[in-house]
Amino acid sequence: MKTLPIKTVLLDPNEQASETNYGELIKTVVGRVDPSQGGIRVEDMAKRLRIIDAVNALAPDATEIQLEDADAATLVESLSSMRWAIVSHAIADFCGDMGAAK
Template sequence: MPKFELKKTEIKKEDGFISYADFARTALNNTPQSGFSIDEMRKRMRILDILDKEKLGFEEMDLNNEDIKILKSSVSSMKWGVIHKDIIAFCDAVEKLGGE
């Protein structure tokens, strides 16, 4: 099963620094233009549950092929509100994940 490293970024938040886990949560919670189907909600919630259950911050996350597909789709459709090199690095890391 592929592992996705949840790196720490240079972007500060109140209690430390933003991680790739934070970026993943943001992308997965981002509403598609057409909204969420129940099936899409379930698929995204599976990944969010992994992030939340394990309280993942700066570790690695195990993803199956379906999870990778959903994460890639969520990240590729995300419109970011700021320009930052760490966001680009995160998107590049997601794109390089196997699973197709």
């Protein structure tokens, strides 16, 4: 079992509307399918949906999420192939926090 932090962050410190939290970023990462891969297999979709369901089940004031080791590995794998459209300290910190899951 891995415990990951859930934090609220500003993707752009100069833009209040850029507030998001790690739960939303997790759903973005595992919900994205690389079109160059030709889609996603149902087995892989099921793995990712387990993570999305775990995030959706969090209480609004949750500060951490616990994922099974296999789900945490799926998250890290998805994160490693993610391409971001912005440069942000918050995203770099998120990636570091997800990779350092305990």
